[in-house]
Amino acid sequence: MTRHPFRDPTLPVPRRVEDLLARLTRQEKVALLHQYAPAVPRLGLAEFRTGTEALHGVAWLGEATVFPQAVGLGASWNPELVEAVGRVSAIEVRALHAKDPMVSLNVWAPVVNLLRDPRWGRNEEGYSEDVLLTARIAIAYCRGLRGDHPYYVRTAPTLKHFLAYNNETGRDVTSSTVRPRVLREYDLPVFTQPIAAGVVDAVMPAYNLVNGRPAHLSPYLNGELRALAERDLLVVSDASAPSNLVDSEHYYDDHETGHAAALRAGVDSFTDHGTDSSVTVARLGGALERALISQEDIDRAVARVLALRIRTGEFDPDVDPYAAISETALNLPEHRALARRAAREQIVLLKNSGDLLPLSTGTGLRVAVLGPFAEELRADAYSGTMPYRATVADGLRRALAPDGGEVVSTNAADRVVLVVRGTGRPVRLAADGSLTCAPGPDGEPFDRLDWGQGLSTLRSVTTGRYVTVKTDPTDDDLAAGAPAPRTRADRLTAEQLQPTGWFVRETFNLIDQPAGTTVLRHAQLGTYVVVDAETDELVATARRPQDAEQFSLRMVRPGLAHARELARDADVAVVVVGNDPHIIARETLDRDTVALPPAQEELVRVVGAAQPRTVLVVMSSYPYAFPDDLVPAILWTSHAGQETGDALADVLLGRYAPTGRLPQTWYRSDEDLPDLLEYDIIKARRSYLYFEGEPLYPFGHGLTYTTFDYGPPQVVLDGATVAVTLEVGNTGKRDGTEVVQLYSRPVDPSVVRPSRQLQAFARVELAAGRSRRVELTFPVSALAYWDVAVGRHRVEPGEYELMVGRSSAAPQVRARLLVPGEPTGGRDILGIDVRAVDFDDYERVALVDTSRESGDAVAVTGSGAGWLRFRAVHLDRAALRMTARVGRLEPGEATITVRRDDPVGGAVLGRLRVGRTGGQYTWTTVSGGVDAPAGTYDLYLVLAGEQRLDSFRLDVS
Known part of the structure; x- marks a missing residue:
């Protein structure tokens, strides 16, 4: 058989791609653009797919090492730990790939969307609300996933989800308004920095629109991102997003046009219609026939797919350095050890009054572990299957057993039997797991867990399994294309290990009735539970509440009273509360509130009153708000995987001193947060950078079991680098690790700047009584902001305060730094086309798309007038004429009023009238006289009436 050049590993990748591309037919090329690409037998190409989920270990493919959630990492x-986690995750992807070649080596991780709002349903998937921390952790994880070979990759990491994606509410139809400063200072760097570091092979666009344009059509894909990539950057679509361009977003009228636009914008691999590639192939083929795309467009995309396949070693199994990883490289002892280390290092000690922690472990210590996660661990939507589960109670039992310690536990749920009011029969558990009211022995006791917002789960005491609504096939099966016939409709069974799936079927609304009974409404289906007259099974088929079965809840054991009793009789109580990752908030569902569920807060209150030595463990995917004076000690952990319980035992008992620090702000209440869809962190004073209130716990916060002292800092500005050196000493009696954090702020900025911004951090391990010199460095360019007047980053000259401490709100020492920077006068605008979006401030406007392909403009929102402020504009001569590029859909007229220094009372310098232009992307220019005197002052454009403004210009005549 002839050995074609594309199979020659001594050739550079571009040459191999060129050869293979030339051998493919047009039809074969188009087929390679779907996520599931067919084999090309005549060339020896196997089937191929993009996408294996590996956010914190390998997901969806059975047993694999489960590390802490991304927010925990x-x-x-x-970064060193996270790189190791990435390395093991990639090894296990390779192991599964060795077993099944259709396990893709293109991994869809990490998620780098910033955690600007803790109510986001996918908060667990991101690393931090801070750019620097997110970028450094992401680079480390990608480096671990990718390996360090110059030619081949262990796996090919994919950054998700580009761009400005932080809401599940209407995620495929809402538009994130992101002005240039927020884009350049906040949202864009977490993508550009890992790409510039050379550790990224792919990017996935987001579901949402940005400034009115679907993210899958972003001009930044081919522009900003690919300009930074050292080699081919693959762009893979999110699931169904190409179809959304027509079906939900109505951005295009037909799918051939939408798919063509996505391909031209830079999308190379279409994740749509599951494993059925025929729809995508037909649409792209049709677009090619209609000349909406060219063969060159197809070839560019296919070339990037082929380059990734070559880099993953598909064609070179004999020389690929990672090909030797076998299917046995799963859940190895060293992987389990790393999982425990990662679970330990992400635990954050939030409070420790009276030094309750670490717990003294004298002989016979009795610990009561209470709450919904006392004896359970949860996987999330992007977890693998845990090979084992070390719960909190398990971990403490193992740790205390050698000294005769004892652990008692309860989930603190009310234990009830459901009794059908009409017949008096209790609900029983049949042999096949279904729930029935047929005659028989006593009813099955269920633990009712209240998760807040009216949602409860019912867990069988006999089997430990959760009640679900079983429909054959389930919605999850149907979504995956399963053709299985429906046998029994919507019957209740107790068979789920935990609430799970894209369509969660384990949550119910238990609605109390005036007569003292309760009806059960299935939360996902919206139907009510009745008893099937023929089979006596419980089924969720009633459409109206008046048709629902009436149940009495016979109390077997009240949960709070039992928890109080166990706590009172123990030496220490550990209350473990938090969220189930599939309930309240998840992908497709945001939280309504940051408050701890009332039932959980009441549990903490009751136990804290009964046992003064109570530790609260918040095990959650996101921050909560709650009274923090109910107990003396509080820990936070993410859902940290298989080793969670052993890791918590290590920390609680002092075998490991906590080193975790909060990656996002914990707010005191919902009132501290703006609207979920508010993406302007500057205007809304959002995130620790701009927040002006007092948080419950600040970004970077975390305590440990010893104390540290900071010496006076020495600051040196050496060319393009700032170095801050100081002595850090462990002044306590225990060894420990301090996370030294360096923040900056401009002392007298000319524009709104962060009141604190992380510039560097270092983990410092010190034995008790020892100290060491610590150097923190950062580039001067990190002090820059995006200057809309000149369209680039600029370091403003002046004085900067540097703050070093243990959190964003706890600076221990301060220093001043004088930076020469880049001086600027007023903003010259005379005779210059000024983009409307390059404003300094605004009210009642949103950003919209200038065209479907590129450009941003400004549109008025609501019924009142909006305005734009352009700060310190400089006119060396008086301007007598203004021209504006505008669009207006409605009939009649709108106006642009030019004012000086104030949008309401400022002197009117001129007014332009805007008539109807006809189409959303139909633009025209309007002109009129103005009387703008020479000088430097703030210029306001007041926009009244429906209109879009793309740009404006002032001229002397």
């Missing part, structure tokens, strides 16, 4: 503030 962010809380470690330890």
Whole structure:
């Protein structure tokens, strides 16, 4: 058989791609653009797919090492650890690939969307609300996933989800308004920095729109991102997003046009219609026939797919350095050890009054572990299957057993039997797991867990399994294309290990009735539970509440009273509360509130009153708000995987001193947060950078079991680098690790700047009584902001305060730094086309798309007038004429009023009238006289009436 050049590993990748591309037919090329690409037998190409989920270990493919959630990895503030987690995750992807070649080596991780709002349903998937921390952790994880070979990659990491994606509410139809400063200072760097570091092979666009344009059509894909990539950057679509361009977003009228636009914008691999590639192939083929795309467009995309396949070693199994990883490289002892280390390092000690922690472990210590996660661990939507589960109670039992310690536990749920009011029969558990009211022995006791917002789960005491609504096939099966016939409709069974799936079927609304009974409404289906007259099974088929079965809840054991009793009789109580990752908030569902569920807060209150030595463990995917004076000690952990319980035991008992630090702000209440869809962190004073209130716990916060002292800092500005050196000493009696954090702020900025911004951090391990010199460095360019007047980053000259401490709100020492920077006068605008979006401030406007392909403009929102402020504009001569590029859909007229220094009372310098232009992307220019005197002052454009403004210009005549 002839050995073609594309199979020659001594050739550079571009040459191999060129050869293979030339051998493919047009039809074969188009087929390679779907996620599931067919084999090309005549060339020896196997089937191929993009996408294996590996956010914190390998997901969806059975047993694999489960590491802490991404937000937990962010809380470690330890890039070296995260790189090791990435390395093991990639090894296990390779192991599964060795077993099944259709397990893709293109991994869809990490998620680098910033955690600007803790109510986001996918908060668990991101690392931090801070750019620097997110970028450093992401680079480390990608480096671990990718390996360090110059030619081949262990796996090919994919950054998700580009761009400005932080809401599940209407995620495929809402538009994130992101002005240039927020884009350049906040949202864009977490993508550009890992790409510039050379550790990224692919990017996935987001579901949402940005400034009115679907993210899958972003001009930044081919522009900003690919300009930074050292080699081919693959762009893979999110699931169904190409179809969304027509079906939900109505951005295009037909799918051939939408798919063509996505391909031209830079999308190379279309994740749509599951494993069925025929729809995508037909649409792209049709677009090619209609000349909406060219063969060159197809070839560019296919070339990037082929380059990735070559880099993953598909064609070179004999020389690929990672090909020797076998299917046995799963859940190895060293992987389990790393999982425990990662779970330990992400735990954050939030409070420790009276030095309750670490717990003294004298002989016979009795610990009561209470709450919904006392004896359970949870996997999330992007977890693998845990090979084992070390719960909190398990971990403490193992740790205390050698000294005769004892652990008692309860989930603190009310234990009830459901009794059908009409017949008096209790609900029983049949042999096949279904729930029935047929005559028989006593009813099955269920633990009712209240998760807040009216949602409860019912867990069988006999089997430990959760009640679900079983429909054959389930919605999850149907979504995957399963053709299985429906046998029994919507019957209740107790068979789920935990609530799970894209369509969660384990949550119910238990609605109390005036007569003292309760009806059960299935939360996902919206139907009510009745007893099937023929089979006596419980089924969720009633459409109206008046048709629902009436149940009495016979109390077997009240949960709070039982928890109080166990706590009172123990030496120490550990209350473990938090969220189930599939309930309240998840992908497709945001939280309504940051408050701890009332039932959980009441549990903490009751136990804290009964047992003064109570530790609260918040096990959650996101921050909570709650009274923090109910107990003396509080820990936070993410859902940290298979080793969670052993890791918590290590920390609680002092075998490991906590080193985690919060990767995002914990707010005191919902009132501290703006609207979920508010993406302007500057205007809304959002995130620790701009927040002006007092948080419950600040970004970077975390305590440990010893104390540290900071010496006076020495600051040196050496060319393009700032170096801050200081002595850090462990002044306590225990060894420990301090996370030294360096923040900056401009002392007298000319524009709104962060009141604190992380510039560097270092983990410092010190024995008790020892100290060491610590140097923190950062580039002067990190002090820059995006200057809309000149369209680039600029370091403003002046004085900067540097703050070093243990959190964003706890600076221990301060220093001043004088930076020469780049001086600027007023903003010259005379005779210059000024983009409307390059404003300094605004009210009642949103950003929209200038065209479907590129450009941003400004549109008025609501019924009142909006305005734009352009700060310190400089006119060396008086301007007598203004021209504006505008668009207006409605009939009649709108106006642009030019004012000086104030949008309401400022002197009117001129007014332009805007008539109807006809189409959303139909633009025209309007002109009129103005009387703008020479000088430097703030210029306001007041926009009244429906209109779009793309740009404006002032001229002397």
